[in-house]
Amino acid sequence: MTVVSVADEREDPPKLTECLKECRSQPHYDIGMVKRCEDKCKQEHPPGKRDPREGGRSGESRDKEDPEQRLTECRLKCRQQYNEHDQQMHCQTKCEETYKRERSRNPQRRYEEQEEEREEENPYVFGRERLRYEIQSDRGYVKVLDKFHEKSKLLLGIANYSISLLVADPRTFVTPVHFDADCVCYVVEGRGTVTTLRKGERKSHGIRKGDVFITQAGSVLYLISSHRHQKLVLAKFLRSTSLTGQVSHFYVAGSENPESVYRSFSDEILEAAFNVSRDRIESLFSRQWHGAFVEASEEQIRALSRYSTEGGRWPFGESRGPFNLFEKDPIHSNRYGKLYEANSDDYRKLGWLNLRVSLANIREGSMTAPFYNSRSTKFAVVTEGSGYVEILCPHMAREGRRGSRAQRYREQEQERAGRRYQEEEEEEYQEGPHYRRVRARVSRGTVFIVPPGHPVVEVASRDQNLQMICFEICADRNERIFLAGRNNILRKLEREAKELAFDTSAREVDALFDAQKEEVFLPGPGAHRQRHGEGESEGWGGSESDDTSPSKLVAAF
Structure with missing residues (x-):
């Protein structure tokens, strides 16, 4: 973690800041494209340069006075000066405290560092950089997210997802493949045709933006991207049926990337299986060098699309093909956002997986009311825009309270002095439950998980809508329970229960709970402050640094 002084940030050329902002706002799926864009910005507008006529210190002298560097030097002196480990730890604790005081002089930088540290420890949010290439070619690619439980033991329960x-x-054919997983696909953008081979039958369906379709484990699947100019983009949610929980792709065509399953068998097996010579087998399978993505002609696209049927709804509500979320009225809509949803009543195949699919579109500067799912674990993929999420987690609370390295050093000293850790645990238990607020930026390509019962808020940035496709498992009998807004569940409390729970009059409780007239989607923190004359919200990277500040929750009421 590198600390940048206020002077460094102030002296960056304005054009560099604008260029970097433009790079990060682009709807890139490939994090490498964003990195290359940022590198180009830094070449064209080098940071840290200052006109000599303006005076001031050079970049080199500033580096020497950087608090991070002084902290490193202080720790080194501690190790050189003291031989006893306890003395070294005590000395380093003093270094930490000095460093924190220096850092506190720049509230904005301190706030950003706290958020960055939390994101690194965040078990529930996966940035685009965690999507690794499974297949890559010049006409397309497949990226797979790292296994959830490898990031945190808190996610062991979803290890097979x-x-x-x-x-x-555009104009690309995706070669046949099958998975050892049930697969739910959402069409983020583009148009095409999906064909599945199962039980000796072939079924083809046209697909377009907003479509949801399911392929069962073992079904052979192939696609055509038929739009002339727009790419076909699919977000896929997979439930593994393998013993390892790892999802594998099995392609029938290909040479190296991917390798065909046929080429992996021994020659004598293939000769016997096809009843032809080895030369004829090699002649066929050695031709496919394009990989999984192959350019298709106009005539081939028309032929592959000829027998496809469009998704939609039967008169009685059941989908005869892919189900399009936008063909159904949103289950909630106001000027701050819309929520579309499909369940087993809309698309029968969702019932096979006990799954619900929803699409949330939060208007710029708005947010969801704080809520939690009673039974479902939600897997959200950001498809458009940017913003941030806050999730309350009881499992991380103890670790959060132990907090800083200085605090951990003090605890180590106490343990060495003979204080039993079990006594500390008993004290923590007597304090009652605590909750760690997990907060992270999200943008196109980000994936985040919300466990059941965990309250969550999703906030769109001021200049972009935030759109997310959500896959919710254990959907049967699940309920979204809201903690703020017109449909706040606590408004149902009896008058006496309100007075006992909040130690004040029921009238005062009602005044708070009834102040918010909207529900599900609400004005965001910045909009609330403007309405109440409190000035502009700082938003991400602002000067707010108090972790317990109520300003984010005030907007909900």
Whole structure:
């Protein structure tokens, strides 16, 4: 973690800041494209340069006075000066305290560092950089998210679930493949045709933006991206049926990337299986060098699309193909956002997986009311825009209270002095439950998990809508329970229960709970402050640094 002084940030050329902001706001699926864009910005507008006529210190002298560097030097002196480990720890604790005082002189930088540290420890949010290439070619790619439970033991219960992303260029054929997983696909953008082979039958359906379709484990699947100019982008949610919980792709065509399953068998097996010579087998399977994504002609696209049927709804509500979320009225809509949802009543196949699919579109500067799912674990993929999420987690609370390295050093000293850790645990238990607020930025390609019962708030940035496709498992009998807004569940409390719970009059409780006239989607923190004459919200990277400040929750009421 590198600390940048206020002077450094102030002296960055304004054009560099604008250029970097433009790079990060682009709807790139490939994090490498964003990195290359940022590198180009830094080459064109080098940071840290200052006109000599303006005076001031050079970048080199500033580096020497950087608090992070002084902290490193202080720790080194501690190790050199003291031989006893306890003395070294005590000395380093003093270094930490000095460093924190220096850092506190720049509230904005301190706030950003706290958020960055939390994001690194965040078990529930996966940035785009965690999507690794499974297949890559010049006409498309497949990216797969790292296994959830490898990031945290808190996610062991969803070890056999996975998220992947498929992007195919216009006029591209995606070769046949099957998975050892049930797969729920959402069409983020583009148009095409999906064909499945199962039980000796072939079924083809046209797909377009907003469509949801399911392929069962073992079904052979192939696609055509038929739009002339727009890429076909699929967000895929997979439930593994393998013993390892790892989702595998099995392609029937390909040479190296991917390798065909046929080429992996021994020659004598293939000769016997196809009843032809080895030369004829090699002649066929050695031709497919394009990989999983192949350019298709206009005639081939028309032929592959000829027998496809469009998704939609039967008169009695059941989908005869892919189900389009936008063909159904949103279950909630106001000027701050819309929520579309499909369940087993809309698309029968969702019932096979006990799954619900929803699409939330939060208007710029708005947010969801704080809520939690009673039974479902939610897997959200950001498809458009940017913003941030806050999740309350009881499992991380103890670790959060132990907090800083200085605090951990003090605890180590106490343990060495003979204080029993069990006594500390008993004291923590007597304090009652605590909750760690997990907060992280989200943007296109980010995946985040919300466990059941965990309250969450999703906030759109001021200049972009935030759109998310959500896959919710254990959907049967699940309920979204809101903690603020017109449908706040606590408004149902009896008058006496309100007075006992909040130690004040029921009238005062009602005044708070009834102040927010909207529900589900609400004005965001900045909009609330403007309405109440409190000035502009700082938003991400602002000067607010108090972790317990109520300003984010005030907007909900």
